[in-house]
Amino acid sequence: MPASRMSPNMATISNISVYPIKGLRPEEPDAVEVAESGSLRYDRKYALFSEDDEYVNGRRNPEIQRVRSSFDLEEGAVTLWTDADDDRARFVLDDETERVEAWFSDFFDEPVRLEKANTNYTDNAGALSRKMITTTGPSIVSKATLETVASWFPDLIDGPEEMRRRARPNIVVDGVEPFWEDRLYADEDHLVTFEIGDVSMQGLRPLPRCSVPAQNPDSGELLKTFVKEFTRKRKETFPPWGDPTLLGAHDELDAGDYYLAVVTRIPTSEWGKRISVGDSVAIEGEKSLITAL
Incomplete structure (x- = not known):
């Protein structure tokens, strides 16, 4: 991975969310075990x-x-x-x-x-359809990303906490810049390895979104301007250290720039370990997708 895309050494976990019933509200434990499917225990079970x-x-x-x-x-x-x-x-x-x-x-x-579910009902499953690889790993986004996206809709979204509820990520990372999670994926033939505490993980691809982030998380009311405005601002503010062509490399769903959070995988060697609020996050580098799996 080019040095310009490496993460600053200050990233920590600020929030963990699991969604025992898909579509309902989350629970937010201080720590959670990695289940024997590579998912967070209890998530979308x-x-x-x-x-x-x-x-x-x-x-x-x-x-x-x-x-x-x-x-x-x-x-x-x-x-x-x-x-x-x-x-x-x-x-x-x-x-x-x-x-x-x-x-x-x-x-x-x-x-x-x-x-x-035998594994889980996460929306990430099947997200790597070009390579016919499925993943049950947690989705990750930075706190600064949520703050930034909320700031694009100052009269319509009540701050980063509401944006987090709209985006429904499993893990939020603090201490890093907006869209830091764009460091966690490469092209369709590679993944990015990183560690949360002592848990080794793999970043696979950006997560294309549906209508849910545009919905009020209390009423379901649709913010009709959300997708168009998000897509415009996402393109305009793509991090200077990033590579916008990588979004296109994963764009089999024709999502354009409508991506928020990153899909991950947790290898079998890490099942049974725990991820906790306060754990540090460190990016290691890129590996070939096929050989790493």
């Missing part, structure tokens, strides 16, 4: 599906943003309520699947089922 086998999530069902949730990660339980009704219902996910399904079916006024 369950998902909701419609009668026609499509995800019930923010992309297809913006009203899911009105659902409020709290998870007991150790017990595998969720408490559900809505923005309009504070009457709370608690369910143990593996033992009370039918009751969970009934709650969501009532909320959406259509049949909804809950399924548990």
